[in-house]
Amino acid sequence: MVKQQDDPDWDEFHDLEIVNWKRVRSAIEHENQLTNHRLTWLLSSQAFLFAAFALVFQASTKSDVNSDQKVFYQLVLAGFSLTGILVGIYIQRPLRTAEIQHDNLRDWWYKSISDHDRHPPICGDTPNWRDRFLPPSRFPLVFVAAWIIFVFGVLGNIIISIIKPYSVIIGILVLGLVGALGLVSFGVMIGRRQSNGRPPRP
Known part of the structure; x- marks a missing residue:
């Protein structure tokens, strides 16, 4: 049975809100630890790959490397x-x-x-626009974008030679994809406006 604060034998272990605060706080700390571990794995693996990439790239630029070896390095x-x-x-x-x-x-x-002032904040500050724009889950995408740039930098000539005969078809497909995304976005915006204008259901 949960005891109220005005009970003579009340303590924090029988206050439901305090018990829930500790439960939620412990779960949040667990999620933060998982996030920190995953970011550490991400940074460690990416640092190793960047170092290996730099060493191989440096070896590929030596003057005694022939054309076959350059393909291998690429x-x-x-x-x-x-x-x-x-x-x-x-x-x-x-x-x-x-x-x-x-x-x-x-x-x-x-x-x-029931009362926000009765308990300390459950976590840090309220997320601002920077936290929403670049949360930890988007950090790996920065590395993905960097590696894509490296791929085009290393294999740019090969990629261009492959897609050049199909440049017109690729251009048409890209334009069609952009147009389809535009229509979908327009439809979503119209749907949201219509849903916002509807009266609430009884």
Whole structure:
């Protein structure tokens, strides 16, 4: 039985809000630890791949490297880039899951308490625009974008020679994709406006 604060034998272990505060706080700390571990894995793996990429690239620029060896070096560099992209994509999902769980815990806590001033904040400051624009789950995408740039930098000539005969078809497909995305976005905006203008259901 949960005891109220005005009971003579009240203590914090029988106060439902205090018990819930500790439960939610412990769960948030767990999610933060998982986020920190995953970011550490991300940075460690990317640092190793960047170092290996730099060493192989430096070796490929030596004057005694023949054309066959350059192709081999290009394939190795492309392999490092592909690995970096896959690692970034693989870690991004767990980071996003931890963010969702963190937000759910915070929202549940603030909805369940009766007096916000009675308890200390359950987590840090309210997220600002920087936190929303670049949360931890988007950090791996920065590395993915960097590796894509490296792929085009290393294999640019090969990629251009492959897609050049199909440049017209690719251009048409890109324009069609952009147009389809524009129509979908326009339809979503219209749907939201119509839903906002509807009276609430009884």
